[in-house]
Amino acid sequence: MATTKAGTLYVVATPIGNLGDLSPRAREVLSAVDAICAEDTRHTRQLLVAVGIDRPLLALHEHNEGEIAWKLVERLKSGDALALVSDAGTPLVSDPGYRLVREVRAAGLAVSPIPGACAAIAALSVAGIPSDRFCFEGFLPAKSSARRERLAALSRETRTLVFYESSHRIEESLRDLVAMFGGDREAVIGRELTKLFETVLGDTLDTLAAQVAADEHQRKGEFVIIVRGCDDDASARLLEGQRLYAKLAEHLKPSLAAKLAADISGAPRKSLYGGGGE
Numbered sequence: 001m002a003t004t005k006a007g008t009l010y011v012v013a014t015p016i017g018n019l020g021d022l023s024p025r026a027r028e029v030l031s032a033v034d035a036i037c038a039e040d041t042r043h044t045r046q047l048l049v050a051v052g053i054d055r056p057l058l059a060l061h062e063h064n065e066g067e068i069a070w071k072l073v074e075r076l077k078s079g080d081a082l083a084l085v086s087d088a089g090t091p092l093v094s095d096p097g098y099r100l101v102r103e104v105r106a107a108g109l110a111v112s113p114i115p116g117a118c119a120a121i122a123a124l125s126v127a128g129i130p131s132d133r134f135c136f137e138g139f140l141p142a143k144s145s146a147r148r149e150r151l152a153a154l155s156r157e158t159r160t161l162v163f164y165e166s167s168h169r170i171e172e173s174l175r176d177l178v179a180m181f182g183g184d185r186e187a188v189i190g191r192e193l194t195k196l197f198e199t200v201l202g203d204t205l206d207t208l209a210a211q212v213a214a215d216e217h218q219r220k221g222e223f224v225i226i227v228r229g230c231d232d233d234a235s236a237r238l239l240e241g242q243r244l245y246a247k248l249a250e251h252l253k254p255s256l257a258a259k260l261a262a263d264i265s266g267a268p269r270k271s272l273y274g275g276g277g278e
């Protein structure tokens with residue numbers, strides 16, 4: 001059977017650090033397609049050179065995807081086989097490609113996956129936190145106020161939560177997770193997975209936040225944060241706290257209403273009232 005079919009877009013996962021994770025099928029497909037659409041052509045060129053593949057590269061990133069998707073559809077219609085890759089891992093997972101895949105499918109053309117590495121799944125597979133039901137949240141907002149708002153909306157989620165984070169914000173995000181979910185929630189941080197300095201730390205959120213704050217090495221690299229979902233007791237405390245807060249805030253200053261509601265219900269105070277982004 002031929003490695004690639006005419007008129008097909010192959011969505012190809014590439015390694016998240018360890019070159020050995022490029023699958024044999026990914027190599028075959030990348031070697032055989034007419035062109036490879038890449039988020040950063042220089043980055044992908046390095047990968048291709050390392051594995052001895054020489055195919056034309058086309059830039060496809062969040063700023064030009066809307067404009068060039070139709071041109072790629074035309075190429076596929078004319079019989080070309082194309083591949084889509086991102087800088088690392090699986091395209092479309094916190095990476096470009098969604099609009100292209102949608103347009104190719106809308107044109108009635110085939111889109112075929114070449115699965116492989118994905119940081120979220122790699123972290124989940126080693127976390128030892130329930131993985132039968134999980135919720136992929138990708139990157140949290142960059143600003144603390146928006147981040148806390150998002151976390152407040154997720155604080156009662158009972159499924160395991162999966163976040164991506166960068167070295168710039170790992171410390172702040174852990175601090176906000178403690179504030180909004182309470183410090184005793186179990187979590188795992190997967191750092192630099194499949195790379196030389198891979199670390200997988202598991203503990204309560206407040207212990208992890210303290211560990212990362214105290215050790216600059218633990219703030220370097222790329223991170224996946226896996227947080228255990230809310231258990232029923234914590235969920236009930238939060239509901240009760242929110243109910244009390246809504247009532248008390250009708251008569252008291254928000255900060256005092258939150259303090260009282262938290263004391264009475266046992267819910268984390270900051271999950272009731274943002275606390276001004278401290």
Ligand code: SAM
Pocket residue numbers: 016017086088089090091092093094095117118119120163164165166190191192193194195222223224
């Ligand atoms: N599409 C990729 C995937 O399939 O995982 C994710 C791309 S997203 C732009 C990059 C983020 O993924 C990083 O900021 C980090 O949160 C996570 N990530 C990527 N590689 C990682 C690694 N080796 N270890 C831990 N996290 C990683």
